[in-house]
Amino acid sequence: MPIERVGVVGCGLMGSGIAQVVAQAGCQVVVREVSAELIEKGLKSIEKNLQRLVEKGSLSEAQREQTRVRLRGTTSLDELRDSDLVIEAVIEQLPAKKELFATLDKICPQKTIFASNTSSISITDMATATQRPNRFLGLHFFNPVPVMKLVEVIRTISTDPNIFEEVVAFAERLGKTPVRTSDRTGFIVNRLLVPYMLDAIRALEEGVASIEDIDKSMKLGCGHPMGPLTLLDFVGLDTTCYIANVMFDEFKERRFAPPPLLKRMVLAGWHGRKAGRGFYDYTDPQNPRPMELT
16 A cells, blocks of 8 residues: 555654655645644744745745645644554654554554654664564654655564565655665664764864864865764764764774763753754854864
């Protein structure tokens, strides 16, 4: 059966973006949050994104209205019971995700496919909370979801190959470029990206160069759109530290271990752009200034 009805759990930064692109692709979408306030906030974010697309000429007024009609918010998980696919985009903590999927497993019929947008947590471990490991997989979008083309589709040893290919085709329908990967911590992107960002922190700690010069070197020397320390601020230092800890627990290799400076910054609440400070001070967001960290 084709995927036509999609439930999204979580209407934050990632969940709202996922809900938007799925609705734009022609699917009926129900997005669930824990409160009416969070639903309203997420739907307003989607509305701003759609308005921006209309102003740019990449979306017509009629297409925007059709997207709105296909999308609705709720605070009840029960309203996801008719979904062909449910995509989870909640807090990046295993107990919370397993509790959610265990509840959904009782609500949704056996035909419903479950997918997690996790960037690092074991898909297999989450699937153990359900009675449908063969219909469980990872579907990792990248931020900002409406812009970023890549989607990692993650298969466990239990995932039905036909279900896996059905979700790959669904990602293509969204206008994304899916890559196939297996349930190994970090998948493809974070397996390669996280050690790179952690090494940039170590280079700063060891006095190799300043924040600005490390970032300039990777931008101008390697053609990266932003330097690693700017990227860390964008991703979130707390998020990066969490992912690094998950990967270090799995592999026990130094390259995955969070450096001491990263740990101290997270403890201090310097989580990057969203907190107003990280490796840069975002008091003036248009003109970030490197922080004094030594």
